[in-house]
Amino acid sequence: MAGALGRMGRTVADMVGADPDLTLVARFDRPDAAGDGLVSQAEALAACDVVVDFSTAAASADLAAAAAARGGPALVIGSTGFRDAQLAAIARAAQKVAIVSAGNFALGVNVLLGLVRQAAATLPADSFDIEVLEAHHARKIDAPSGTALMLGEAAAEGRGADLQKVAKRGRDGITGARPRGEIGFAAIRGGGLVGEHAVIFAGEEEILTLAHSARDRGLFARGALAAARWASKQPPGQYDMQDVLGFSKKA
Numbered sequence: 001m002a003g004a005l006g007r008m009g010r011t012v013a014d015m016v017g018a019d020p021d022l023t024l025v026a027r028f029d030r031p032d033a034a035g036d037g038l039v040s041q042a043e044a045l046a047a048c049d050v051v052v053d054f055s056t057a058a059a060s061a062d063l064a065a066a067a068a069a070r071g072g073p074a075l076v077i078g079s080t081g082f083r084d085a086q087l088a089a090i091a092r093a094a095q096k097v098a099i100v101s102a103g104n105f106a107l108g109v110n111v112l113l114g115l116v117r118q119a120a121a122t123l124p125a126d127s128f129d130i131e132v133l134e135a136h137h138a139r140k141i142d143a144p145s146g147t148a149l150m151l152g153e154a155a156a157e158g159r160g161a162d163l164q165k166v167a168k169r170g171r172d173g174i175t176g177a178r179p180r181g182e183i184g185f186a187a188i189r190g191g192g193l194v195g196e197h198a199v200i201f202a203g204e205e206e207i208l209t210l211a212h213s214a215r216d217r218g219l220f221a222r223g224a225l226a227a228a229r230w231a232s233k234q235p236p237g238q239y240d241m242q243d244v245l246g247f248s249k250k251a
Helices: 007-017 041-047 057-070 084-093 107-122 146-159 218-231
Strands: 050-053 074-077 098-101 129-136 183-189 195-202 207-214 237-239
Touching: 007 218, 041 057, 050 057, 050 218, 057 074, 057 084, 074 218, 084 098, 098 218, 107 146, 107 195, 107 207, 107 218, 129 146, 146 183, 146 195
Parallel strands: 050 074, 074 098, 098 237, 129 183
Antiparallel strands: 129 195, 195 207
């Protein structure tokens, strides 16, 4: 378990401990972390079949490079907020090891992705505006969330658009009229919110809202462990939860 001292790291560890088919062989966190049964990254990589990683984007990129350098183990990465260089490092590592990377491991969210893609393909851009809304706890450090970006990508794919060209990450001041085809994002941070996501397709005469609410972190941990079981049997490559759940044609 990477990022073992975090909230998700502890949740995953507890769930592994309650599953007789799984064994938690090592836990590690940032290099200066000590005690609480933690080991070094190198010790953990040598001891396990799969690493489940809920740490930070930078730590995940470094972990992927380290795993690739030794030819394993497989990785399940749940970190978000990646920069382009970090994503490129993970893609290179996936040439040597199996890596499942997802902004959200919940089954419902992955079904939602398909619904958003289909709705975006069906509802014309000149008649329906798309807004992605998300809300998380006060300790989350990146915005929009990884899940919100996944939903934005799904909407852009449905419309055959490049999200980087049509995304609007925030509005402030005199912004002018909303351009047609724009995909907007709004983020809320506060308290202990686990995860709320909604995609609004707003027309002049009707509004369609597709939404998902997370009630407990256990659902993410269960999805990550399902991904870990799946990744342990896969050849090197870069995968996501669509592959794990059999939704992707390449799986």
